[in-house]
Amino acid sequence: MRTDLKELCKSLRIAYVANVYEQIDFTNPEQYLQDLFCEEIRLREQAKSMRLIKKARFLDKKSLHDYEWTEQIRFPVQLTREDLCSLQFIEKKQNVVLVGSPGTGKTHLATGLGRKACEEGYEVRFYRVAHLVEELESALRINRLSAFRKRLEKVDLVILDEIGYLPFSKEGAELLFQLISEFYEQKSLIITSNLEFSQWNRIFTDSRLTAALVDRLIHHAHILSFHGESYRLANALSKRK
Structure with a gap:
């Protein structure tokens, strides 16, 4: 299942969901999806910052x-x-x-x-x-x-x-x-x-x-x-x- 999820995320160009979905607290479906996607966005921004810092020299x-x-x-x-x-x-x-x-x-x-x-x-x-x-x-x-x-x-x-x-x-x-x-x-x-x-x-x-x-x-x-x-x-x- 985990491998299938990673492949799906790769197809959708979702970089981090497959690695963090088990770490997100679940109260209800809407809350879970919102927190999961917020974490995806946070990790993307973090990775972008690191790339920019490296390029800055x-x-x-x-x-x-x-x-x-x-x-x-x-x-x-x-x-x-x-x-x-x-x-x-x-x-x-x-x-x-x-x-x-x-x-x-x-x-x-x-x-x-x-x-x-x-x-x-x-x-x-x-x-x-x-x-x-x-x-x-x-x-x-x-x-x-x-x-x-x-x-x-x-x-x-x-x-x-x-x-x-x-x-x-x-x-x-x-x-x-x-x-x-x-x-x-x-x-x-x-x-x-x-x-x-x-x-x-x-x-x-x-x-x-x-x-x-x-x-x-x-x-x-x-x-x-x-x-x-x-x-x-x-x-x-x-x-x-």
């Missing part, structure tokens, strides 16, 4: 659940913590820019927001910016740049981590600028940087390109600034005591 498993919110994070007046975590900025195709010293929690927050977005069904990609520029330069050399861009067409949120840690070549800066220009008002970005916008000329050697890039990023953006000492440094020093 996060560097670790950090989430909003273990994020430490402190007074070192300065929010813009039009945005609250609750607004940010609701992910409304993705629906509105707005950007979030996290600026501050290394080790103050920017990447953790960006990853946590990205992971929650996956859990809510959004398509996300996470890139260390230096690695992204390398991928763009490589795609250009082998004439695969259009294919690379096409893979990002259906993505809702792109996380660009660590802008400012390494300078780019002129070609790399131009490729990144073109990509971000294509994202403008089409999808949301979360960007982390250790540099204020006025210092971005250090990494984008063309001042006109830098001004145009910053203009696109901040037009529909929420800018959060991170202050204080590095969590990693403070943790390392505390372990020495």
Whole structure:
């Protein structure tokens, strides 16, 4: 019977019913079927979230659940913590820019927001910016740049981590600028940087390109600034005591 049920479910493209139907409490037929199908839907959504998280290519498993919110994070007046975590900025195709010293929690927050977005069904990609520029330069050399861009067409949120840690070549800066220009008002970005916008000329050697890039990023953006000492440094020093 179990084998027959699995075959029927397979024919109907019902993925989980055959595995969980014995676990559902029975009060009456209507209640049983409703609870059974609700469980099917829940497990489907869970599996989809896991697929999206895998495709996002996060560097670790950090989430909003273990994020430490402190007074070192300065929010813009039009945005609250609750607004940010609701992910409304993705629906509105707005950007979030996290600026501050290394080790103050920017990447953790960006990853946590990205992971929650996956859990809510959004398509996300996470890139260390230096690695992204390398991928763009490589795609250009082998004439695969259009294919690379096409893979990002259906993505809702792109996380660009660590802008400012390494300078780019002129070609790399131009490729990144073109990509971000294509994202403008089409999808949301979360960007982390250790540099204020006025210092971005250090990494984008063309001042006109830098001004145009910053203009696109901040037009529909929420800018959060991170202050204080590095969590990693403070943790390392505390372990020495």
